[in-house]
Amino acid sequence: KMASSSFLLFTAILALVSWQALASDPVLVNGFVCKDPKAVTAEDFFLAAKLDMPRDTKMSKVGSNVTLVNVMKIAGLNTLGISLARIDYAPLGENPPHTHPRATEILTVLEGTLYVGFVTSNPENKLFSKELRKGEVFVFPQGLIHFQFNPNPYKPAVAIAALSSQNPGAISIANAVFGSKPMISDDVLAKAFQVEKKTVDWLQAQFWADNHN
Amino acid sequence: KMASSSFLLFTAILALVSWQALASDPVLVNGFVCKDPKAVTAEDFFLAAKLDMPRDTKMSKVGSNVTLVNVMKIAGLNTLGISLARIDYAPLGENPPHTHPRATEILTVLEGTLYVGFVTSNPENKLFSKELRKGEVFVFPQGLIHFQFNPNPYKPAVAIAALSSQNPGAISIANAVFGSKPMISDDVLAKAFQVEKKTVDWLQAQFWADNHN
Amino acid sequence: KMASSSFLLFTAILALVSWQALASDPVLVNGFVCKDPKAVTAEDFFLAAKLDMPRDTKMSKVGSNVTLVNVMKIAGLNTLGISLARIDYAPLGENPPHTHPRATEILTVLEGTLYVGFVTSNPENKLFSKELRKGEVFVFPQGLIHFQFNPNPYKPAVAIAALSSQNPGAISIANAVFGSKPMISDDVLAKAFQVEKKTVDWLQAQFWADNHN
Amino acid sequence: KMASSSFLLFTAILALVSWQALASDPVLVNGFVCKDPKAVTAEDFFLAAKLDMPRDTKMSKVGSNVTLVNVMKIAGLNTLGISLARIDYAPLGENPPHTHPRATEILTVLEGTLYVGFVTSNPENKLFSKELRKGEVFVFPQGLIHFQFNPNPYKPAVAIAALSSQNPGAISIANAVFGSKPMISDDVLAKAFQVEKKTVDWLQAQFWADNHN
Amino acid sequence: KMASSSFLLFTAILALVSWQALASDPVLVNGFVCKDPKAVTAEDFFLAAKLDMPRDTKMSKVGSNVTLVNVMKIAGLNTLGISLARIDYAPLGENPPHTHPRATEILTVLEGTLYVGFVTSNPENKLFSKELRKGEVFVFPQGLIHFQFNPNPYKPAVAIAALSSQNPGAISIANAVFGSKPMISDDVLAKAFQVEKKTVDWLQAQFWADNHN
Amino acid sequence: KMASSSFLLFTAILALVSWQALASDPVLVNGFVCKDPKAVTAEDFFLAAKLDMPRDTKMSKVGSNVTLVNVMKIAGLNTLGISLARIDYAPLGENPPHTHPRATEILTVLEGTLYVGFVTSNPENKLFSKELRKGEVFVFPQGLIHFQFNPNPYKPAVAIAALSSQNPGAISIANAVFGSKPMISDDVLAKAFQVEKKTVDWLQAQFWADNHN
Structure with a gap:
């Protein structure tokens, strides 16, 4: 016994x-x-995340910066099914098309405006999009491709987003498709995107050098 | 067939x-x-919630106001397991001890400071508490009693919280215990709180008249 | 590989x-x-729990004694989502208002009668209550505050309850609120319960000394 | 919209x-x-089940009677993942080998003694069994074949069992295999049980006439 | 009641x-x-799917044809969390990069060979790929971008795949990104893929006209 | 910290x-x-299973051979909720009545024909059966007793099945009931199957010697 x-x-x-x-x-x-x-202790449920502070978006080719507070940052989140993020957008910056394999996202705009959207599954592939102003809220269902874009050429934007997993994961479409390590065969991508292989090769050269989240 | x-x-x-x-x-x-x-349509995933706007806390005896965006507000959240809230705190206001029967909460402070905490289950009933400054993050595990208090006598505070359910529910302890409709027998409550029945009766009179979320 | x-x-x-x-x-x-x-072995799915034997309720200020068979008692329950309890009630004893953060409870009366109830979430906080006789059954939904009280001044009562988790947890409201270690600030509790801080201090003194489940 | x-x-x-x-x-x-x-109302969470009253076991060929309180009996159990049962055993009666496709079971003996067991999956098919006395507790993991038998030739036995589903289902092996409507082909059963087809036919005749839970 | x-x-x-x-x-x-x-009846759990028969791949620009048996095809699958598919690949055909928002996939090759792979989440975006021969098995975890390609210029290939949802959904990356209805703003896509807007416009023209699964 | x-x-x-x-x-x-x-690496999501190759069915008393690819075979399946199997049937062979305690199964016939069926729970115990030809699909809901039988006396049959768990488990009814180790008391089985104890003893002798999956 x-x-x-x-x-x-x-x-x-x-x-x-x-x-x-x-x-x-x-x-x-x-x-x-x-x-x-x-x-x-209480520290295991706490993070001095400074989510109130603007993040630098200059290092990003797409002009955005995601600060994610997930179970890697707060150990106490383990098994609890939620995480939180601040997203900074440069003028004309964007959080490019991406998916979360294990989470739905709900987002509200803290500063500026955002053009946001998601695309439904095959075969419809309908785009549901909206221009959000400060204080407005939008939902991106689990696993669907979505994006946020700051259409203002002069002012930055800021959003707070929550995700329904302690480890939602994120897959930036362009980076995952054209910047994977090693690269996906250009035969595969040329046919998928209906372009010449040299176009694929050129795209892969862009992303291979600079693949960050 | x-x-x-x-x-x-x-x-x-x-x-x-x-x-x-x-x-x-x-x-x-x-x-x-x-x-x-x-x-x-996109409208089913959208709410013009104005989460950027301060909410009135004067109608609240405890000095707080919770603006919850859940499946009753955004139909598209159904089955997706997440919701979002803005909480306004008057100077010395609080979101009093409460639980969410179906959700964990993760919170960040937008304005001011908050003294926050949760209590673990029997038999330990340990209090895990922390004073949060702007931008800091704290987690309240599912079903545990927790609170946020604005210790500043002059300035309001604001938080954004996310919950791991499209319909998390909320149970304010004082209201549910002393302000239920009809009231819980004062025999039950007097013994539970180790007080005289007249004390219970007095408490129940406070809450019966003003039981709001 | x-x-x-x-x-x-x-x-x-x-x-x-x-x-x-x-x-x-x-x-x-x-x-x-x-x-x-x-x-x-079979022993990992077995407990000589003696759930048929009356438990002493004299050590309890509230006149009850919960004997819970969960995953800490039967290792084989791990991941299986259920546990079982016997509850003894002294004459006029009670299982005071409490919640289970991770389980629904279904209860049947073995001996005596019980006045039972639960309170729904904000903002309604409706009390659903019932006097149960021997052999009758009642359900307490997950995370809601509930209680059982033996209204008989002469005879004890006994119930068997099942919970939908191998580790349901239990939070006695009075103990968690007024008897946490360390104590919740009396500023917070005075405002939440709409009482003087000295009343809170007095309540906290009751529970600090004797906080057991 | x-x-x-x-x-x-x-x-x-x-x-x-x-x-x-x-x-x-x-x-x-x-x-x-x-x-x-x-x-x-409270009635939706209540059943006057009389689980304290002995049930007739004379109508049962195997000498047992299961009184199950599930979501068909208490509507309020819907989605809550639990149910409760009283089982009466005649002297030498049994709850014959069966499975619950959607639930684990935890059982305690109220009266008498029970020889109980479950068999693990292929390829081991280990029998974990135990003789339970009054007040002892045993667990039957989800989907495994299990049984309870009252070895006492003179006295009845009684158990209370809880199941981790509001609609656990039950499949009595002998009845499902030999008493299904219509019958499973005797070719299939003869080979499965390594017996003559006439043996299968004889067994099917037993169960076809009297297939009840 | x-x-x-x-x-x-x-x-x-x-x-x-x-x-x-x-x-x-x-x-x-x-x-x-x-x-x-x-x-x-049994018909509700049955489909005369002819999964043994080759499917035409000529209508597909990418040279593949997915025959999915999900809850829309077999009503009895509802709530049961599984579906099955046959995939035909023309010589040099492919099932282009796509994700299933609600399912993991396990695949085995029935005929021919397949170069298959998936890309992990940000920031690594590692490609895990493999050339599969007849009878070999590969797993594509939930929500990750994956593909199958028939590298043989003369012979078709066939696979059987199972998915861990009765309604897994599928999102072909190229179609969802460049062929959504209406189209995603070319500002968003040009920045995301680091290309000129006219390149995006040209890509969108390819997919808008012919967006099928 | x-x-x-x-x-x-x-x-x-x-x-x-x-x-x-x-x-x-x-x-x-x-x-x-x-x-x-x-x-x-990719190898953790791969198995050179040779599911295309016929399996020997001669070692099986019932004339079938199940080749299961689950988490024990592909480590990367852990937590992903799916597995895959090839089943070979000798002429007149069968996959005898069995259950999967943690999975639904969906099956398609690759070669030959199969008489398949499942039996619903008590008290109906309805048999839902069907003769499947090549390419047809059938679903066996979680935890229900089901079987497949090759009615052709000359030709083998082959099926591919997927299961909604990375570790579905399988319980062959005859083996678990009559061939468990140690054996279930013949008192229990004689009453359950409404036969003489000597019949049970004889059945147990068949299965004790040769209990394999």
């Missing part, structure tokens, strides 16, 4: 965070380092 | 929103009115 | 219980110690 | 139960009749 | 398929027409 | 497969050996 004394106490907070002293290597549970439930 | 032609087309977006013309009464699915998938 | 020989066999019962010999410290999975699937 | 006024209010209790007046035929949601959320 | 007689019996198969005679318009549940559980 | 540097990077693919170097014993997560996310 399994002695009940051999169980560590499971504390009130679902053992979201636990730790295990085993030599120097930490143990992963659900892909994350664990912490002794008794050692959990 | 079921003729396949008798199925309405299931559009790309999961038939989140559908509608059914049946006499005058609408049909509920998942508790909500349905809409013909073909009639779904 | 990952050699298939490097996988331990996953036995028929979902590896609910597994164990790992690593120095002296056990490994947690899902927050629990693991056991080698091959070493699992 | 979908007018928000066209949504019925979604009350605090998840619209577990709703109703729709449409001609004479009721509307099914999740397979059940719906009720207007505003019309929900 | 809700009379239990007002509930239709919930049959053993989860009321996967039900139907409701209400004037001429059918009622949707979970987005699908419902059928009286008593009227369900 | 938990240093964020103590977290291993969670790669894009959900850390489906991870590994931990701890002395000689591997760590189980979700019952499986883990692999460093950085070390994951």
Whole structure:
């Protein structure tokens, strides 16, 4: 029989965070380092994220910067199914077409205006788009391709977005398609996009050099 | 055999929103009115919520005002597991101890500072609390009692919170315990709170008259 | 490539219980110690709980005693989403207002009678209550505040309850609000309950000294 | 645009139960009749099940009687993932080998003793069994074949069981295999059970006439 | 009180398929027409799909043809979380880069060879690819961009794929990005793909005219 | 505070497969050996399963052979909820009545014909059966007893089946009931199947000696 004394106490907070002293290597549970439930503190549910501060968008070719607070940033989010992000947009900047494989997104505009949209599945591929002003809210359903664009040539924009997963993932379409490492065969992409292979090669050269989130 | 032609087309977006013309009464699915998938538009994923605008906190005895954007406000959220809220706090105002029966919450401070916390389950009932400044982030795990308090006697505070359900629900502890309709027997409450029944009666009188969310 | 020989066999019962010999410290999975699937026996699905025996209710200020059989008691419950409890009520005893953050409860009365109820979410906060006789059944939906009270001044009562989680958690409202460790600021509680801070201080003194489930 | 006024209010209790007046035929949601959320009362979470009363086991060839309280009996259980049962066993009676396709079961003995067990999946097919006395608890994991048998030739036994679904389903192996309507081909069963077809035919004759739960 | 007689019996198969005679318009549940559980037959779990027969790939610009058996084809799949597909590939044909917003895919090659791959999320965007021969198996995790390409210039290829949803959805990247209706602003796409707007316009012209799955 | 540097990077693919170097014993997560996310390759999502090759059915008393590709075979399937199988049937061979405790199955015939069926839950126990020809598709809902039989006395048959779990489990009814180790008491089985104990003993002797999947 399994002695009940051999169980560590499971504390009130679902053992979201636990730790295990085993030599120097930490143990992963659900892909994350664990912490002794008794050692959990308020800090494990907190991040000094400075989501109020503008982020630099100059390093981004597309003019945006996503600051995501997910389970890699707040260990206590593990299993809890939610994360939060601030997105900064340069004038004419955008969060280019992308998907979240494991989350729906709900977004509100803090500053400026945003032209946003998502495209439905095959075969319709309908675009649902909207120009959002400050304080307005839009929803991007799980797994669908969506984007936000700041149409103002002079002013930046800012949004807060929430996602229905502690680890939503993000796949920027252009980067994933033309900038994967290694590259997808240009035969495949030329046929998919109905273009010449040299066009694909040129596109891949753009993204290979500078593939960041 | 079921003729396949008798199925309405299931559009790309999961038939989140559908509608059914049946006499005058609408049909509920998942508790909500349905809409013909073909009639779904971007408006079903949008709300002109004005989350950028300060809300009046004067009508609230506790000095706060929660503006929740859930599936009752954006029909397209149905089944998608997320909602968003703006919370305004008067100077010394609070979002009093409450729980969300079906959601975890992640919150960031837009303006001011907030003293926030949650209490773990029996038997520990540990308080995890923190004073949050602008831009900082905190997580309140599903079903646990939590609160936010604006300790500043002069300035209001504002937060944005996301919840991991399209219909998270909220239960203000004081109102649910002392202000339910009808009232919980004062025998029950006197013993639970270890006070005289007349104390319970007095508390119930406070909440009966003014029970709002 | 990952050699298939490097996988331990996953036995028929979902590896609910597994164990790992690593120095002296056990490994947690899902927050629990693991056991080698091959070493699992009927004992891992069994507890000599003596749920037929009356429990002492004298140590409880509120006159009740909950004997919960969850995953901490039966390791084999891990991931299976259910637990079982016996609740003893002294004459005029009660299981005071509480919530289960992760479970719905279904209860039947074995002995005596019980006045039971739950309160719905904001803004209605409707009380659904009922006096249950022996053999009758009541449901308390997930996350809602509920209670059971034995109105009989002479006879004890007994109930069996089942919960839809292997680790439902329980939050006694009075204890969590007034007896947390450390205490919630009396500023917060005074405003929430619409009472003087000295009333809060007095309540906190009651619960701080004796906070058990 | 979908007018928000066209949504019925979604009350605090998840619209577990709703109703729709449409001609004479009721509307099914999740397979059940719906009720207007505003019309929900405590009765929708209650059943006068008389689970304290012995059930007749004389009508049963196997000497048992299962009284299940599921969503067909308590409408308020819809979506909440739990149900409760009382099982009566005649002397030497049994709840014969069966599975629940959608639920784990946890059981405690109220009266008498029970020899209980479950069999793990292929290829091991290990039997985990135990003789339970009054007050002891056993778990039957989801989908596995299990049984309870009252080994006492003189005294009845009684158990309370909880299941992790509001509609767990039950499949009595002998009845489903030999008593289905219409019958499974005896070619199939003769080969499966490694017996002559006439043996299968004889078994099918037993169950065809008397197939009840 | 809700009379239990007002509930239709919930049959053993989860009321996967039900139907409701209400004037001429059918009622949707979970987005699908419902059928009286008593009227369900084996036909509701069957499709004469002819998945053994080669499909024409000549109508497809990319040289492939997906025959998907999902809940729109077999009503009985509702809520059961799985679907099946046959995919035909012309010589040098491909199932171009696409995602399934709600499903993982597992595929095996029936005829020919396939160069297959998927790209991981930001920021790595690693390509995991493999040339599959007849009988080999590959997995494409939920929501990730993936493709299959028949590298043989003379022979067709065939695969069978299973998906972990009764309605997985599919989003062909090129069609969704360049062929949505209406089109995504070329400002957005030019910046996202780091190309001239006229290149975008030209691409959009390709896909607008011929956008099918 | 938990240093964020103590977290291993969670790669894009959900850390489906991870590994931990701890002395000689591997760590189980979700019952499986883990692999460093950085070390994951395409091979972790691949199996050279040769599902195109006929399997020997001569070793099987019932004339069938199931080749299952689940998470034990492809580590990358962990958490993804799907698996795939090839089933070979000898002339007059069968996949005897069995259940999958955690999965629905969808099947298509590659070669030959199959008489297939499933039986619904108590109390109806309706048999839904069908003779399937090449290319046709059938669904077996989760947890229900089902079978496939090759009625052709001369030709083998082949099917491909997909299951909605990475570890569906399988319980062959005859083997689990009459061939468990140790055996179920013949008192229990004699009553359940309404036969003499000596018949049960004889059946148990058949299965005890040769219990394989």
